Amino acid sequence: MAARNPKSKRSTITIAHVSDLHVGSQYFISNLITRTVDELNELAPQAVVATGDLTDEGLRQEYKTVKIFLDRLDCKNVVTVPGNHDSRNVGYLHFEEFLGTRNKVLKFDGATIVGEDSSEPDLDGGRIGRERYKWIHDQFEENNFKIFALHHHLLPVPGTGRERNIVYDAGDLLEVLLRVGVDVVLCGHKHVPYVWRLENLIVINAGTVSSLRLRGLTKPCYNLIVVEDGRVRIYRKYPFGGRELIVDFSLVEGKYCKWERIDSEIMARGDLL
Numbered sequence: 001m002a003a004r005n006p007k008s009k010r011s012t013i014t015i016a017h018v019s020d021l022h023v024g025s026q027y028f029i030s031n032l033i034t035r036t037v038d039e040l041n042e043l044a045p046q047a048v049v050a051t052g053d054l055t056d057e058g059l060r061q062e063y064k065t066v067k068i069f070l071d072r073l074d075c076k077n078v079v080t081v082p083g084n085h086d087s088r089n090v091g092y093l094h095f096e097e098f099l100g101t102r103n104k105v106l107k108f109d110g111a112t113i114v115g116e117d118s119s120e121p122d123l124d125g126g127r128i129g130r131e132r133y134k135w136i137h138d139q140f141e142e143n144n145f146k147i148f149a150l151h152h153h154l155l156p157v158p159g160t161g162r163e164r165n166i167v168y169d170a171g172d173l174l175e176v177l178l179r180v181g182v183d184v185v186l187c188g189h190k191h192v193p194y195v196w197r198l199e200n201l202i203v204i205n206a207g208t209v210s211s212l213r214l215r216g217l218t219k220p221c222y223n224l225i226v227v228e229d230g231r232v233r234i235y236r237k238y239p240f241g242g243r244e245l246i247v248d249f250s251l252v253e254g255k256y257c258k259w260e261r262i263d264s265e266i267m268a269r270g271d272l273l
Ligand SMILES: [Fe+2]
Pocket: 020, 022, 053, 083, 085, 189, 190, 191
């Protein structure tokens, strides 16, 4: 795979990626999100992206609580997209009231983040839809670091049981994103963190940051993406815990190194051997 032109990859960009807060769930742990907000305020990333399932049932009271947590972030660049749980019970109306439009564009420091609503009311599955592709294409600028955010996973995630609810138009959307030259996709939904590289696209799944709706041996966590000197480094951070380097990718040489913790968690039982 040919390396990309590094001309656009300037300065340092740090992005925090949280997902699947599930405020209102019996499994929601407020200490985890409070701690995460404190950690992020100390880290001071340029942007925080929250990829959906912020609430558990899309209820107004749940959104009010989400808003309280997000307002505690010192970061001025916060991008939120709805998840399937947020659109339950016509919750997408409350999303718009408290968190703004369901599709968003944010540009800062040489980066562009496009967030898209992949949810469909009262369905667990998700889609973007062909009617949105041109709009997505038109939001990105040639020389920017390009990030696309949505709730549903765009590639299957290992360690999550039977595959379901992957973005229905994942194939077409992947092709659009590759043609646009998107660098990073941020998504959630499965509550299992994982990173894939597909051609020059890095697809980053986040785990649940503040709930115990966990699969297998995974733990609540969030992602940190650091773009610096033509390199993309992806860290997994555990609230109250340490952080691990998961991916180190050179945009200049195309060299890609991955250390996935979930590999060892699953392979410890031999399931993937
Ligand atoms: Fe979720």
